[in-house]
Amino acid sequence: MRFALTRLGYAIIVIFLVSVVTFAALHASPGSVISSVLNVTTTPHSVVVAYERSHGLLDPLPVQYWHFISGVLTGNLGTSLVSNLPVAQIVRNSIWYTALLAGSAFLLTFGLGIPLGVLAAVTEGSWFDRVIRTVASFVLAIPNFVLAIAAVLILAVHLHVLPAGGAGSFSDLIMPAVVLAAEPWSLTVRVMRTSFLEHMSADFTRTLRARGVPEWRVQWLHVLRNAAGPVISLGILQIRNLLAYTLLIEVIFTWPGLGTQLVNSVLQRDYNVTLVLTLLLATVIVLAAALGDILLSLVDPRVRVNGGNP
C-alpha cells in the first residue's frame, strides 16, 4: 500500500514536470501562438497587441502556465485556435476512436499472442511451432507503417477486400487494429513461448507430474500461471508503444482519433489542441507505467525494495 502511494505520488510529480516542459516548449517560440491566428505582418500592430492582451499572451510564462493548469484542473481546456471549438469537445469526439483502436489491438495482441505462444511451446519443434516462430520474426522485422502501406496496397487497392481508411463500419477497424497489433503480438508470442518452455522443465512441474496431476492441468493451470510474469511486464511496456504507434497508424488509415487530431493540430499550429492532447497521452503513459509497477509489486514483492527501478 505504501509502495503504491509513493509510486503514484512520484507519477504525479513526473506528470507535473511533463506539463511544464510541454507548455514551455510550445510557448517558447516567439509569437508562435499569435502568428497561427493572425497574419502578423499585415495586421496593424495595435490589433496584435490587443489580441495578445485579451488572451493573456503578454503575461510572464509562469502566469500563463498557471492560467492553463488551473483551467485544466477545473475542467476548462480552452478553445481551438483554428476551429474555435472547445478543446474538451475535440477530445471527447476523438478519444473513443483511439480507445477502440488501441483496445482492439491490445486484445488481439494478448488474445492471440498468449494462446499461440503456449501452443508453440507445447508443440515445440513441430511444423506449427516453426510456422508461428517464422511469422513472428518476419512481422518483427517490418516497421508497422511499412506493413500498413503494404496491407493497403494489397488488401484495399488490389484485392478490394477491406477499405483503405475511414471509420464508418467494423471492416474499417480490421486493418488498423491488426497492423497495430502485429509487432507487440510477435513479441508476446516469443516471450510467452520462451517463458513457458522454461517453466515446463522447472522443479515444481516435475513434482506435479510425479503426483499424478493430469498433463493438461499441469500445463494450462500451473505452468501458464507461473510463466505469465514476463508477459505481464511486456504488456505494460507495450501500452506505451501501442499509444505511440496508434498516432502513426491512425494517420495512415485516416482514423479520426487523438493521433489524427494531434498531427493535424501541429501542422495547423493549433497550440491549444496540441498542448492538451500531448499532455493527455503523456499522462496516460506515466500512469500506465506507475500502475504497472504497482501491479508487479502485488505479484512479485521484490519489486517494492528498489522502488520499481530495476
Next chain:
Amino acid sequence: MAIAPALTGQPVGHRERGLLRTLISRANIAWVIGSLILLSAGTVGVIIQVVPSLRHLYLNQDLEATLKPPLSPNHLLGTDNLGRDLGWQLIAGLGTSLAIGIGVALLSVVLGLIVGIFGGFFGRAADAVANVVVDVTWAFPAILLAVVLAGWIGPSLTTVILALALTNWAGFARIVRGEVLSLRERDFVNAARVLGVPKVLISVRHLASNLVPVTIVLTVYFIATSIIGEAGLTFLGLGVQPPMPSLGETLSTGREYISESWWPVILPGVLLVIIVLFLNGLGDHLRGQLDPRGRVQRR
C-alpha cells in the same frame, strides 16, 4: 609502475587483442563487408546531395516519364510521380536516413553515458535528479516529442534528429547506470579515488572506457531504430521536408500514388526492411562478441 595495468581499467576481454582488431577480424568479414557497402551507398547518397552538379541525378524531373515501372530504359528502378529516377532517389534518401541514424545514435549514446554515469557515480542527489529526468523523458515516445518540437521549431530535419535523440538516450542511461553501480566498486576505481583523481576524470578514463563495448552494440541498434523513426516521423509530415530526399519522404510521396503504382512505396519499404534487418543482425552479432553477459536487450 607495476601497479599501472591494474589501475587503468581497460576492458578485460579485449586487452590482448585490442577492440578494433576484434571487430575487424576474419570471423566478422561478412559483416565488415556489408557495413562497408551500406556506408559507401550512404556516402554516395550524401555526396550527390551536397555537390550541386550531381543533384540532377535525383532531382531531374521528366513529366513525360512519370511513374514508369522498374526496368524501364534509363530508369532501372522506375520513376516517381514527377518522373524523377527512383534508384537515385533511394540512394540519396539512404544517405539522408543513414546520416540521421548515425547522428541520432551518437547523440543518444553521449547523452546516455553522461546522465547514466552522473546518476550512478555522483551521489544520491545526482541519482535522484537523473532518475526524474529519465522518467520525464520516458513519458514522451519519439512521436509525441516530435509533435512538441514541430510545434516549437516547425517540422524539419532538426526536429527529427532532436526528437529521436532526446527519446532514445533514456533507455541507454538506465543500462549505463546499472553498469556504473557495479564498476564503481571495482579496485581500479577505488584506487583512482584514493589517489585523488577527480571524479570527472575517473568517469571518462575508467567508467566510460569500460562501457565502450556495450556502447558500440547499442549504437548499432540505435542507428536501426532511428532510421525507422525518421521514416515514420517524415511520413507523418513532422520530419524531413521535400525536396530533401529520405527513405520516409520517398515512402510518403509514393503513398499518394498508391492506387496507380506500387514501386514508389514498395521499393523504399523493402530497402528500409533490408537495412534494418542488416543492422539488427550486425547488432546481435556484435553483442555476441562484445556483450557476452547480455546487458543490452535487443529492442
